[in-house]
Amino acid sequence: MLKYALAAALVLTAADAKTPAEVWKDGIKDANAVWATQKHAYLKINDAAYLHEGEFASLIGDPKKPATWHWAKGKAANAALIASFQKGKAVLTKGGKPVPEAALANGIDIAPDIDVTGGATQMAPGETGLRLWVFDQTNKAAKAFKGIDVFPYDPAYRVSAAFKPDPKFTPHVFRTSRGLDKQFFHAGDATFVLQGKTVTLPLYGDARKPADVKSLSSFYTDELTGKGAYHAGRYVDVELPAGKFPPATVTIDFNFAYNPNCARSNFFNCPFAVDFIPLAMKAGEKDPHAAAH
Known part of the structure; x- marks a missing residue:
């Protein structure tokens, strides 16, 4: 939904021969290009x-x-x-x-x-x-960039979740990094088991009509937030097959979790995460300010 660099690599089709881990690895290369080497990085x-x-x-x-x-x-x-x-x-x-x-x-x-x-x-x-x-094109920040920092791929963080739709697509307003508000719509809740704990995670869409929903996103914090993970939380996206809303189940791969663009740039307008996962989520992107790359 949000089309951030690492998340964009998650889109898999039936014809894809690569494993999720291979797609993830390619996504890191793509993310680095989006941040530093493309013309409009x-x-x-x-x-x-x-x-x-x-x-x-x-x-x-x-x-x-x-x-x-x-x-x-x-x-x-x-x-x-x-x-x-x-x-x-x-x-x-x-x-x-x-x-x-x-x-x-x-x-x-x-x-x-x-x-x-x-x-x-x-x-x-x-x-x-x-x-x-x-x-x-001569910006020093792009020239100094060393690449995104991520946890190693762990298949345990790729989960299948039962999906309970919200028939009202309840509007939810998120405060943003620029002091503005962004509205998304609560499409439903995903429930899964991870590290022996049952977790229910709200998922949001940017359209109110189910027919217009192509993907969903979670904006979450966890027990690593501010302790190796970005202090304002991370996002993870869930792709949906066309015409398949609501699905009975969804696959969430937290290895593709990514920071808001505001983690590295002041020029974006990023929603603050509001939902909490009561686990140390050692998957996805790390805090770029926690340690030198």
């Missing part, structure tokens, strides 16, 4: 702007100093790009000329090594806004 972000309806932001910087590029509120006369969110669409002006909203998907070139991407994002329950990123 997360650690190449210099700054972000989150705009509500009617708000403006100006991109300002020195073409000879890539690290200086940043967003300022409002409309600035010396801006390389002015952006606003009007009637649900991005409105962009570069050098006094309009730029098509569709250009944000691939990137709008600003200066050598600098470009801008963006798109619609949830700002609050029922409210869509605009998120904008400015990327610097």
